[in-house]
Amino acid sequence: MNNNQIQQEISIIKEMIDKTRKETAESGLFFIAIGLVSIFGTFIIGMLEYFNLNHLALPVMIIMLIVNGIIGYFTVSRQDKKEKVKSYHKTILYNVLFCFTVPAILIIFIFPLLKVYPWSLIPVLVSVLMGIMIYVTGVILEARFFLWCSSAWWAGALLMALVSGTPRIFIMVTILLFGWILPGLILNKQYKNRSK
Amino acid sequence: MDQKQILKLDPIIHAPTRLAILSILITVENANFTFLKESIGTSDGNLSTHLTKLETNNLIKIQKTFKGKKPQTICAITGKGRKAFTKYLEQLEQIVQMQKDKT
Numbered sequence: 160m161n162n163n164q165i166q167q168e169i170s171i172i173k174e175m176i177d178k179t180r181k182e183t184a185e186s187g188l189f190f191i192a193i194g195l196v197s198i199f200g201t202f203i204i205g206m207l208e209y210f211n212l213n214h215l216a217l218p219v220m221i222i223m224l225i226v227n228g229i230i231g232y233f234t235v236s237r238q239d240k241k242e243k244v245k246s247y248h249k250t251i252l253y254n255v256l257f258c259f260t261v262p263a264i265l266i267i268f269i270f271p272l273l274k275v276y277p278w279s280l281i282p283v284l285v286s287v288l289m290g291i292m293i294y295v296t297g298v299i300l301e302a303r304f305f306l307w308c309s310s311a312w313w314a315g316a317l318l319m320a321l322v323s324g325t326p327r328i329f330i331m332v333t334i335l336l337f338g339w340i341l342p343g344l345i346l347n348k349q350y351k352n353r354s355k
Numbered sequence: 356m357d358q359k360q361i362l363k364l365d366p367i368i369h370a371p372t373r374l375a376i377l378s379i380l381i382t383v384e385n386a387n388f389t390f391l392k393e394s395i396g397t398s399d400g401n402l403s404t405h406l407t408k409l410e411t412n413n414l415i416k417i418q419k420t421f422k423g424k425k426p427q428t429i430c431a432i433t434g435k436g437r438k439a440f441t442k443y444l445e446q447l448e449q450i451v452q453m454q455k456d457k458t
Contacts, residue, residue, distance in 0.1 A: 162454055165447060165450055165451055165454075167371075168371075168374060168447060169447065171371055171374050171375050171378065172374065172378040172444075174375075175375050175378035175379045175394060175395070176378060176379075176382055178379070178394045179379050179382050179383055179386070179394070180382075182390065182394075183383065240422070240423075243386065243387050243389055243390035243393075244379075244383050244385070244386045244387070244390050245383060245384040245385045245386070246382075246383045246384060247383070247384050250384060
């Protein structure tokens with residue numbers, strides 16, 4: 160086997176791995192869509208709090224959860240239909256995201272309804288949970304910037320524990336922008352660059 | 356591994372199309388026939404022949420399913436295939452090293 164043949168074989172292997180990587184890249188649209196819905200929902204909850212209509216916050220949170228669930232379902236099923244390649248990291252990622260929705264439902268709805276803790280604690284606990292989820296997602300996608308985004312969630316949780324009222328809404332929106340939509344946009348940019 | 360053993364590459368993998376198939380399948384859970392065909396740039400018949408050869412040697416497994424009403428062929432690497440491909444890569448590495456040492 161001469162040098163040329165070896166180089167040819169190595170280039171075949173590299174080319175095929177590159178093509179597969181492009182096909183299995185995460186588009187980030189899932190993050191962007193869910194992030195936008197969550198920001199919109201957070202603003203509405205903030206407005207309700209401001210106008211002392213707190214009793215309407217729970218239905219808004221339920222609607223937000225349902226809309227995000229629908230987005231998640233359609234993203235996964237649409238990808239499943241189009242999918243030519245099934246990658247390990249996507250299977251793990253979707254399972255991780257699904258497994259985080261269960262504790263999220265417990266933290267946002269069940270525990271406060273059972274009066275385990277006050278409603279005001281929800282954003283703090285949600286931020287802690289989201290930080291863990293973003294960190295795990297970053298590890299799965301081998302995206303270092305996700306690790307920084309998870310820090311934004313944890314720092315936000317700390318800030319929200321120290322303040323109350325309207326400033327919390329602004330903190331939450333800021334975290335959603337930097338800790339959720341920004342990684343989605345970066346993923347989307349990387350996805351587009353790979354597709355070129 | 357002595358020099359003779361290193362130079363004796365697995366003939367099942369040592370073909371461009373089959374090497375390309377395994378290079379794709381080693382990185383994913385599974386891939387369908389269309390993706391393999393598009394990525395490798397080969398004909399249906401040629402790809403089928405190589406897939407059958409790999410399947411006969413237990414390096415990959417082929418599953419014929421339906422996605423909605425469309426039939427599709429899904430291929431995945433087996434444990435034996437993974438080991439064989441890794442060994443092949445190690446051999447390639449050793450050949451490169453041997454050639455470097457010569458020069």
